[in-house]
Amino acid sequence: MNKTAIIASTDRGVELGLRIRQEFPHAVVVSTRVHEQATHIQSIAHFLQDNYTKFDTFVFIGALGICVRSIAPYLQDKHSDPAVINLDDHGQFVQSVLSGHEGGANALATKLARATAGHAVITTSSDLQQLWALDTLATRFNWKTDVNNTLISLFVNNQPTAILLDLKDKGTQYLERTKPGFADIYYAYEEIDFSKYALLIAVTYKIYEAPIPVLHYHAPVLNIGMGCSRDIESDLLEQSFREQFQAHGLAVAALKAIGSIDIKADETAFIDLAAALRVPLVTFTAAELNTQTVPNGSEVVRSKLGVHSVSEASAMLLAGNTSLLLEKQKITVRSGKKHTLAVAIDKMAVRSAEVVIVGAGPGDAELISIKGKQLLEAADLILYAGSLVPEELTHYAKAGAVVRNSASMTLEDQILLMEEHYARGHLIVRLQSGDPSIYGAIQEQMTIFDEKGMDYSIVPGISSFQAAAAYLKSEFTIPEVVQSIILTRGAGKTPLPEHEKLNEMAKHKATMCIFLSATIAKSVQAQLLEHYAPDTPVAVLYRVTWKDEAVFTGQLKDLAQIIRDNKLTLTTLVIVGDAIGARKNRSHLYSPEWKHTFRTGKAIRV
Numbered sequence: 001m002n003k004t005a006i007i008a009s010t011d012r013g014v015e016l017g018l019r020i021r022q023e024f025p026h027a028v029v030v031s032t033r034v035h036e037q038a039t040h041i042q043s044i045a046h047f048l049q050d051n052y053t054k055f056d057t058f059v060f061i062g063a064l065g066i067c068v069r070s071i072a073p074y075l076q077d078k079h080s081d082p083a084v085i086n087l088d089d090h091g092q093f094v095q096s097v098l099s100g101h102e103g104g105a106n107a108l109a110t111k112l113a114r115a116t117a118g119h120a121v122i123t124t125s126s127d128l129q130q131l132w133a134l135d136t137l138a139t140r141f142n143w144k145t146d147v148n149n150t151l152i153s154l155f156v157n158n159q160p161t162a163i164l165l166d167l168k169d170k171g172t173q174y175l176e177r178t179k180p181g182f183a184d185i186y187y188a189y190e191e192i193d194f195s196k197y198a199l200l201i202a203v204t205y206k207i208y209e210a211p212i213p214v215l216h217y218h219a220p221v222l223n224i225g226m227g228c229s230r231d232i233e234s235d236l237l238e239q240s241f242r243e244q245f246q247a248h249g250l251a252v253a254a255l256k257a258i259g260s261i262d263i264k265a266d267e268t269a270f271i272d273l274a275a276a277l278r279v280p281l282v283t284f285t286a287a288e289l290n291t292q293t294v295p296n297g298s299e300v301v302r303s304k305l306g307v308h309s310v311s312e313a314s315a316m317l318l319a320g321n322t323s324l325l326l327e328k329q330k331i332t333v334r335s336g337k338k339h340t341l342a343v344a345i346d347k348m349a350v351r352s353a354e355v356v357i358v359g360a361g362p363g364d365a366e367l368i369s370i371k372g373k374q375l376l377e378a379a380d381l382i383l384y385a386g387s388l389v390p391e392e393l394t395h396y397a398k399a400g401a402v403v404r405n406s407a408s409m410t411l412e413d414q415i416l417l418m419e420e421h422y423a424r425g426h427l428i429v430r431l432q433s434g435d436p437s438i439y440g441a442i443q444e445q446m447t448i449f450d451e452k453g454m455d456y457s458i459v460p461g462i463s464s465f466q467a468a469a470a471y472l473k474s475e476f477t478i479p480e481v482v483q484s485i486i487l488t489r490g491a492g493k494t495p496l497p498e499h500e501k502l503n504e505m506a507k508h509k510a511t512m513c514i515f516l517s518a519t520i521a522k523s524v525q526a527q528l529l530e531h532y533a534p535d536t537p538v539a540v541l542y543r544v545t546w547k548d549e550a551v552f553t554g555q556l557k558d559l560a561q562i563i564r565d566n567k568l569t570l571t572t573l574v575i576v577g578d579a580i581g582a583r584k585n586r587s588h589l590y591s592p593e594w595k596h597t598f599r600t601g602k603a604i605r606v
Contacts, residue, residue: 003026003027003054003055003056003057004024004026004027004028004055004056004057004058004059005027005028005030005047005051005055005057005058005059006020006021006024006027006028006029006030006059006061007030007031007044007047007058007059007060007061007062007070008029008030008031008033008038008061008062008089009031009032009033009044009060009061009062009063009066009089010033010061010062010089011033011035012089012090013031013033013061013062013089014029014031014033014035014038014061016061016087016089016090016091016116017029017031017038017059017061018037018038019115019116020059020112020115020116023111023112023115027059030047032044044066044070045070048070048071048074052071052074052082055082056082056083056103057082057083057084057085057103057104057105057108058071058082058083058084058085059085059086059087059108059112060084060085060086060087060097061086061087061088061089062086062088062089063088064086064095064097067084067086067097068097071084071097071098075098078099078101078102078103078135079102081098081099081103082098082099082103083096083098083099083100083103083104083105083108084097084098084099084103084105085097085105085108085109085112087112087116087118090118091112091116091117091118092116092118092119093118093119093121094109094110094112094113094116094118094119094120094121095109095120095121096108096109096120096121096122096123096124100122100123100124101124101133101135101136102135102136102139106122106124109121109122110122129156129158129180131155131156131180132155132175132178132180134147134151134152134155134201134215135147135152137171137217138217140171141169141170141171141174141217141219142171142219142220143171143203143217143218143219144217144218144220144253144254145215145216145217145218146215146216147215150213151199151213151215154198154199154213155199155201155215158180158182159182159197159198159199160182160183160184160196160197160198160199161180161182161183161184161197161198161199161200161201162183162184162186162192162194162196162197162199162200162201163175163179163183163184163185163186163201163202163203164186164187164188164189164192164200164201164202164203164204164208165185165186165187165203165204165351166187166189166202166203166204166205166206166351167203167204167205167219167221167345167349167350167351168348168349168350168351168352169219169221169348169349171203171217171219172203173374173378175203176378177374177377177378183201184197187351189202189208194210194211194212197212198212198213199212199213199214199215200212200213200214200215201214201215201217202214202215202216202217203217203219204216204217204218204219204251204254205218205219205221205222205250205251205254205345206249206250206251206254207246207249207250207251208249216251216253218251218253218254219254219349220254220255220256220279221254221256221345221346221349222250222251222254222255222256222325222343222344222345222346223255223256223257223258223259223315223318223319223343223344223345223346224241224255224257224258224259224311224315224341224342224343225258225259225260225310225311225312225313225314225315225316225317225318225340225341225342225343225344226258226259226260226270226310226311226314226339226340226341226342227260227261227264227301227310227311227339227340228260228264228267228269228270228337228338228339228340229337229338229339230267231267231268231269231337232267232269232333232335232337232338232339233269233333233335233337234268234269234272234273236333236334236335236337237269237270237272237273237333237339238269238272238273238276239333240331240333240339240341241273241341244329244331244341248326248343250325250326250343252277255277255279256279256318256346257279257280257281257282257318258270258273258274258277258279258280258281258282259281259282259283259284259314259315259317259318260281260283260284260310260311260314261283261284261285261286261289261305261307261310261314262283262284262285262286263305264283264310265281265283282314282318284313284314284317286305286306286307288317289307289308289309289310289313289314289317290307290308290313291313291317292309292312292313292316292317292322293322294308294309294312294313294316294324294328295312295324295327295328296309296312296327296328297309309328310340311328311340311341311342312324312327312328312342314342315342315343315344316344318344319344319345319346319347320346320347320348321344321345321346321347321350323344324342324343324344325343325344325345326341326342326343327342328340328341328342329341329342347455351425352425352455353421353422353423353424353425353426353427353428353454353455354427354428354455354456354457355418355422355428355429355430355449355454355455355456355457356375356379356427356428356429356430356456356457356458356459357430357432357436357440357442357445357446357456357457357458357459358372358375358376358429358430358431358432358436358458358459358461359372359432359434359435359436359440359458359459359460359461359462360372360384360389360390360393360431360432360433360434360461361434361461361462361467361545362433362434362462362463362464362466362467362544362545362546363390363433363464363467363543363544363545363546363549364390364467364545364546365390365392365393365395365396367462367467367545368393368461368462369459369460369461369462371459372459372461373396375427375429375459376393376394376396376397376429376431377396377397377398378398378427379397379398379401379426379427379428379429380401380402380421380424380426380427380428381401381402381403381404381417381418381421381426381427381428381429382394382397382401382402382403382404382429382431383404383406383414383417383418383428383429383430383431384403384404384405384406384430384431385405385406385407385431385432385433386405386406386407387407387570388433388571389431389432389433390546390547393431394431402421404417411444411445411448414430414445415445415448418430418454419452419454422454430442430445432461433464434461434462434463434464435460435461435462435463436458436460436461437458437460438463438465438487438515439489439515439516442458463487464515464541464544464545464573465485465487465513465573465575467544467545468513468539468541468544468573468575471541471544471545471549471551472539472551472553472575472580472581473581474579474580474581474582475579475582476511476513476575476577476579477511477579478578478579478582478584481578481579481582481584482509482510482511482577482578482579483510484508484510484511485510485511485513486505486508486510486511486512486513487513487515488500488502488505488512488513488514488515489514489515489516489517490502490514490516490517490520490523490524490527491520491523492516492517492519492520501527502514502524502527502528503527503528503530503531506527506528506530506531506532507531509531509532509577509578510577511575511576511577511578511579511580512528512574512575512576512577513573513574513575514573514574514575514576515573517572517574518540518563518568518569518570518572518574519569521559521560521563521564521574522560524559524560524574525556525557525559525560528556528559528576529556529557532556532576532577533556534555534556534557535555535556535557536555536556536576536577536578537553537554537555537556537576537577537578537580537581538553538554538555538556538558538559538562538574538575538576538580539551539552539553539574539575539580540552540553540554540559540562540563540566540568540572540573540574540575541572541573541574541575542566542568542571542572543571543572544573550566550568552566553580553581556576559574559576
C-alpha cells in the first residue's frame, strides 16, 4: 500500500491538499496551519525528521525552495529515495522533484496535474522524448538488469541501438510495439551488424560479450533440473552450478526454479542453493518424472530410483517444455561427489507459433480491445468471418500479412490454412465476432488445437449485448428491480437443453438477451409472455454499432410484428426487461450514507 504525505504550507494549500487526498485514499494531509481536517505539525523539518522513511511519496504544496531545503538532509539515491512532488497552492504547476522513474514521481505528477487542471513539469529526458525509461523497465516487467547511467545516456541521446529479443513475454511485446526510430529489433544475435550500432539492449537469458556496450535485461525463464550424490557439499554444488552457467553463456539472473525428485526435498545442498539464488526448490514424484520423454535416460537411475531421468525430466516439467535448452551435464565436484544438471526455458517464453482467438467486438472497429488491435497489427495470418466481422477490422493488419475471409471455408479448410502458418512459426489471429465465449463456435476449434498440440490463447471482446446496453443508455442490472442478465437463444434448428427453454428462463424476469432468434420471433414472444407482462419494454437491435445498424423499441406484445415489419433476420439481438431505459432506484454505492474503504468520511491522521 503506497503511503503518501501531503505537506501544505498555506491555508489555500491545505484546501488543495484535501482535494488531492480524494485521489489518494491512504494519504495524510499535514500542515503548520491549523485546520480541522488536516494534521497540525510543529514544523515541516520536525515532521520529516520523524517520518521521512515512513512514506513512499511526499507531495509538497508551496514554494519549491521550501520543498528542496526540507528534503535535502535526507537524500540518499534514486533506488531508495521516496517520490517527491511539488506544486504551487493554485495547482497550476506540478513538478516531479525526486525519484521520477523508480519512485514514480513523473507518473504521479502527471496524475496530479490532471486532478488540478494544472501542468505537469517533467524534466527527465526519456519522458520528454517519450522514450523507454531504461531504469524502470526491469521492475515493470519482472526482469533483472545491469543498467547504468552510461548506457542510459547512449539511449536518451538517440544513439543507434540494436534490440535483441531472445524470448517472448509482455515486456518484449511492449518493446516491439513502441521501439523508437533509432532502434532496430533482432531475434538472433548472429544477425546484428554491430558496426551500425552504439548500444545493444538484450532481453535474454544469456550473457553477451559484444563489441559495443550491452544492457542486459534478464527474464526469469530458466528452469534447472538436478540430481546429486547424497550429502554433496553446498559450496561445491553452487560453485559447479555457476561454472556450468558461465561455460554455456547462461545468466544466473534468468533462473526461475530448481527441480529434482521428491526424495531430494531434504538435500541440504539443494535447499542452500535455492536460498542463495532466491528461487523455489520444486520436487516431483517418480510417477510425474516418468511422464517425460527425455533424450538421455539412465538405466542406473531407473534401477536405483525407479525413474529414467531426474535432471532432464525435472527441468522439462518445471518449464512445461518438451525440449531442453541444455541436455544433462554430468559433473564431478572437487570432493569426488557427483551431480547432474539440465536446463529448460519456460514454454511460454519461447518465440514460437501461436494461435490467438480474438474477440472482435460488436462491429465498430474502434470497439476492439487494445490488446486485440495490437495482435491484429502483429499477426502474420488473420482469419475472419466476413458475414459477422466488419472488414474494417482487418485494415489494422501489417504489410505482408495474409488476411482471409473464412465465410466460404469449412472448419477443415480453416485448420489446414492455420497449420501451414503455424509450421512457419507465425502468429495467427482467428477473429471472432463479439466475445468468443458467447455463441463463438470456438470449442470445436480448440478441440482440434488440443489434438494437434497447437498453442493458443483467447482475448475477450465486447459482446453485442453490452453494445446494446450502451446504445439504449441502459443499465441492465437495476437495484431492487432486476439484478440478473440471461444470455440465451430460442429453440430453432438446434434444440435447447430441456432446463433452458425460454419459458423456463422467463420465470426469473431478468434482463433477457436473446441471440440468433429473429426467424422464430413469434414463438419467442409467446414463450416470454407466459411470465413477462405484455407491456414489458423490448428492444430489437440489428447489427448494433455497424454502419447500417437499426434499432427498434416497443413492448413485448409487439415483438414479432417489429421483426416482421422490418424484415429482420440474421445478426439481430432481442433485449427484454424492465431495465431498458429505467431511470429509478439509486445505487447505495455512492450514497452519502454508504461508507466503504475508499470513502470513510473521516480525516486520516498520522
